[in-house]
Amino acid sequence: MKEATASRQEGWKDKPPPESAWRGRQGRTRKTITAEQDRAAGGREERYVRRKDGEYALGSITLKVLPSTRRIRAYLRWSEDGRSPALYVGEVEHLTRVANLEQAWKIAQVRGMVEKRPVPAGSWASSSATRSVMRGNRGRDTAPELRIRSLLHQDGLRYRISARPLPGVRRTADLVFSRARVAVFVDGCFWHGCPDHCRPARTNSDFWRTKIEGNRARDAQTDQILADAGWRAIRIWEHEDPVRAARRVAAAVRGFAVQDDHSVP
Structure with a gap:
């Protein structure tokens, strides 16, 4: 795995990564974008960010390429107070967007940048995942x-x-x-x-x-x-x-x- 990663990074020294490694395809709908993020995170319940007010917002991973470094960087974004903050997650190095989104979500989860939203007091659902499914x-x-x-x-x-x-x-x-x-x-x-x-x-x-x-x-x-x-x-x-x-x-x-x-x- 380390050798494969190293070879990819070596291949990006002289030219940027392929767009298929970070850019989403044209014509995507909000529904397909949401489904893509859910799959990469391992489920929608894994995507929540705790805001400053203690409430939870649904997060998304954005991938960007820095021309100066030719590296793919991942950022965690969510809505808060009418703004869309972006928190740096880390670099990803796979050849496909799907794999890079999955890697970014794992980094964010390990670092505690996202967490499962707790079930509200008095809710009939046994878990946040059940509540999301039933509300849907x-x-x-x-x-x-x-x-x-x-x-x-x-x-x-x-x-x-x-x-x-x-x-x-x-x-x-x-x-x-x-x-x-x-x-x-x-x-x-x-x-x-x-x-x-x-x-x-x-x-x-x-x-x-x-x-x-x-x-x-x-x-x-x-x-x-x-x-x-x-x-x-x-x-x-x-x-x-x-x-x-x-x-x-x-x-x-x-x-x-x-x-x-x-x-x-």
Whole structure:
């Protein structure tokens, strides 16, 4: 390893390091940049910097080349008081950006420049990593929901998004077909207790069992409230094939439309 590092540094004496060793590719999105930093650090929970006020900010590693030394330097950056401080981490010497980011994060972690953010007092999460994952779960506009919406829209159907089917009743459906009285719910496998994919939590298991059972009971109650009001509730698991799910919804909506047309004198 030392010989390989030495050979790289020798090769950089007469010319700068290749751009692939430090510069990110053009056209990257904020999402891909965040994912790159998360992977290099070993997880998002490993990226937090404690600010002067005691709060935590998400850090990122920036790589720069100094023309005078032809060395790649790594800096830790974060947001604080409207500014973006930069703290020198150290030099990195690999031939790829991925490897250099990983090396920089290891240096920052060993030096105590970053740390895991503690779980706030009273939080239901068993760890900061669990809290980050659960907070990241979308309540709407999930990938399965977007796909189903797209298919239904292409099929000529129109609907309301994230709306309450019944005025005065605090129950929100992902898709609402008011005229057909059809309410569609795209349920996450974990949160709603999918029999095929929901696995018991290993930590804080009593809490999660109670939470999921409560969600399932609320789902059943919601379906009954809608049925009593003359509505049809359609529940779709996030693992279901979106094409088949969209067909099921379309059949329910158009089934009402056929009956409605026949009722016209």
